[in-house]
Amino acid sequence: MTEESPSTDMVNEVETDQAVEDARAWFGPQEEFEIPPKNGINSKGKTQTKKVFWDDYMIHKGGAVIELKVSYNFHTVPITGEKTALELAEKAEKVFHRLIIEKDDKGEYVKYLLKYFPKNDTDASQANLETNNFQGVDAWYSGEIQLLTWEEELLKGWTIAEGEITRAYFPRRTSQKPVSDVQAALNCQPSYIEICEVNPVGSGSGVRINVDLPEVVVEPHCYDIISYDPNCSPDTGSGGPGTYTNPTGPGGGGGGSSPGTGGSTPVLDDEQLWQQYIDGIIDPELKRQAQLDYLENHGGAEFVELINELMASGVDHYDVMEINKLVNGVYLEQKGRFIMAIFSPENVGTILTFALTNPNLSSITRNKTFQLFSRYATEGKNIVYKSFSSSNFRANLTLKTGMNPANAQEHHVFPQTSEFSSFFAGKGINVHNPVYGAWWSTTSHQANAYAYNMAWRNWIALNEGASQAQIIAFARQLMSQYGIAVLI
């Protein structure tokens, strides 16, 4: 690659100073600017700002172009193969930015931003104006360069390997992914921008980072760039960035970041990056929300709705911990699938473990979960129950709950023992109604059935005048003693 020399020697000092003064007069006296959240990023509620340094500049094209150093209080970096927060933090330290103020033929000014994201092993001197600037890229530079509007909208981007452009891209403006509510809630979101790749330009020849928009290409290769603020890593402040882990790096051991290798893209697959981001979250609250966001975007909206409803039902701290485990389990089960089957047989096992037999869950939340799962699993289905009888009980409970777990027995919450039948019938309770059913793991059910029935006998002996409401209340209490979820 040919490195072009800075052009300051082409103009005299008087003209230079005047060009800067003119540009500054047009630009205005303000040096520090707040970036609106919609254009920039929020880092845990912190506002992103940028500052222009008028005493650190370079002049090009005889004063037609002024290049100034710009710094941000924090900034995202595109993830291009980094596997740890430490690597991202190191990358962030080497980032440098420029403001380009250009006067066109008509004397009108325009301003752009150039952002440099060198690779980790890049020498710090690459940030010098003399080394990398509007006119050229240093032969030792490797990394990303992006051209953006002053309002922080990407116009073009280049991937550079040792001074050579290996890839050029531009944003697909028609289908940018909106930042999801959950990501916004995190105040720590990675930013996504969908870009389309064009053939490398200028490869092998002198490279100029020009602001011309790329030519229209037929069926461009489009995907997302995900940028991430390492200072906003959820593990920051609680163990340091080194705890950010990605056990399954893209391309098998991180090979995906190798540039210029015949068609391999140095940018990770969107899906992998999203999973990598989630896997790296340590904070359990943030992780659950990120996993739910992922599931919602992969066809698991019903499950997300269910969890949100559950969370809104007044769960305690320990329940939240268990819910986090459930979400994690479903996420791990379903990740990578775009048509999720939340209520598939494989998930029923997870659901059973969590909702029906989880001893760490409060009985209220256990019941609520079971009720919600059953409701969601059967929603929209035209259910026709068989007659309410002992022999049809399992079939009806299956219809009612949307599951037929292999290792669980259908349990009559109100025992069907003939000794109790006149008591329950007299209180308007049909013991074979599936709403009075529960799934109880076979081993535990068989082990506890005797004591369960004896508890009912003793309770009835002391409560012969109980109302239906009192009977149902006791049923809930008794089932909770055994850690079994009920629908009532």
Place this chain on the structure above:
Amino acid sequence: MKYNGFYKFDTRFVKSPITVKNDNLTFEQANMLSRGDYKSFQFPINFNVISGKKWLPVLNPPSVGLYILKKDIVENLEAHQIKGFASFEVLIVDQNGEVNNDYCGFSIIGKSGKIEFTKSQIIEKKTGEGYSKYYRGLFPNMDTWDHSDIFRPVDSLFVIMSEKAKKIFDKYEKTNLDFVTLNDVELMSIIVDSV
């Protein structure tokens, strides 16, 4: 100790004994029979065998607290001047339509005061996967006890028997019978606390 020599009488949940049922008998009516309140009934009371194969001395109860016994037991109880019970005539039809006349209904008419759970000890016991609180000891108020050998604490369907009454039952097959000394009766706290 005034509770020594008293037992809570119960039957076990086992499948082998014959189980009888009268579908027209309400829970309230069954309780009246079990307390010896016969005025609104016509005897015999009919029962049908619904399950089981073995004609044990005490059949599985058709309703909580309602017992069907072999007439022989009742005769034995009477012979030993056991107080606190009555019996009524039943007619049991088995699944082949054959009538068994060897049994009678058993009513408990002896009484004591209410159960005083404050006298019980609170313990923890394994229930399912976790632990639950239990009340240990079933102690009725004996100040108003009518000195029957077989009695019920007020407001309950529990049956308590004296040692003397128990010894009569001991002579019969006890496959499905359970006598627990009052000191050793354990009830889950949720049963007691909801009373």
